[in-house]
Amino acid sequence: MTTNDRPRRGPGRPAKSEAGDTKAALVDAALRLFAQNGFAGTSIRAIAREVGLSESALYAHFPSKKAIHEAAMRVAGPLVAVVALEETPAGAGPAEFIRAFTDRVVTAWDTPRARQAIGLAVRDGLIHDDGLKEGIDGALRGLAGVFARWIEEGRIRDDLGSPEDLAYALLAPIAHARLMGLHGEATAGQRGDARRRMTAHAELFARAVTVPPSGGDR
Amino acid sequence: MTTNDRPRRGPGRPAKSEAGDTKAALVDAALRLFAQNGFAGTSIRAIAREVGLSESALYAHFPSKKAIHEAAMRVAGPLVAVVALEETPAGAGPAEFIRAFTDRVVTAWDTPRARQAIGLAVRDGLIHDDGLKEGIDGALRGLAGVFARWIEEGRIRDDLGSPEDLAYALLAPIAHARLMGLHGEATAGQRGDARRRMTAHAELFARAVTVPPSGGDR
């Protein structure tokens, strides 16, 4: 179970040589355990032991259990992919953009940190948190803005639904695959499945929204 | 907080008049609390108190905390919507079928029981459970079968992706909306948003997959 099993220290300040970044190690262990077992299911004892410390050493770094949970959430970082949207060059055509955007999201979400972060969010009800909801809505609006321009320019179909609905049709399946397959406890196989599902959906979506070559039945 | 506040009983067997179905009331309270706070975040004390009992009265009905959690999961019932698929008449056209199927799923998922069930699944990691994954895959396969037939018959587009990918493109956004908006703590407004999102997506999907009227640009 214990990923990080440094030897238990003796009393007193540790020698310079063996004095690692304890605080960072604690946050790391906390992130992992909270994501796995939730807030109530994780004791500060378990966190301290994972790093090879006594419980009270933890209290020298964080004033309370809540504080270390908050620290873990901070390093987990933002859960949504607004950044990926801003970073994707919109110059290319719709299909290329959709592919590039999805690739960025998939890469960002398949890091160990991001996988633990989503576990944390799911376990402790943050998935029903207003902050997360606003983040998602922001990402949807950003994507909808891009789609709205393309609809105006006649580069994607205007008869399917609102730009917002289109954005949802692209993003939701990707987000769903993340929840099901890019979490902290996912095996390499599950992660591969999730990534394939994401890119496959992006391709399907790109084909569905781009204006079909007009004329000629069959 | 307490939804069910019957008066606390005295010692001894309660009179027939005030002897409700305690076991059912316990499971009900347990489902609500486990969904809200997770397994570790819910004490048997809290469950008993919610029903107006002492902790030990609970142990007369269930041998352990785990047992009452399992009972709660059983009444929560299956999480996925294979039933909805079987119940939807496939005789109608693709668009009608997609609409009818989605309506059934939405209705099934917006019951208080189903909303608590999804909270339970999310909170205690069942979302990453193999059983649930198999249920989802089963629903996807069933839907994919319907789509495969329609593709053969030329009633929906064959150039978007595999029947499985199509099934995912329809189901995942609906499942995602459920997670975000049809859970135990969702307000009426959030639930309405989620339902609208589901039906809007079904409409978009139906338009995207049906074969476009051929011929004539613009």
Added chain:
DNA sequence: ATTATCTATAGATCTATAGATAATGC
């Protein structure tokens, strides 16, 4: 003196059990 650890412990809370008590149904 400060920092980072330890041991020991207080006080709360948690699961579970033992034994008492009172209504029910035979």
Added chain:
DNA sequence: ATTATCTATAGATCTATAGATAATGC
């Protein structure tokens, strides 16, 4: 006698604090 409740309590575990100890950096 059985059933459904209670009170009391054991024993484990949890968060948090107090005070000791030893290395560091001035």
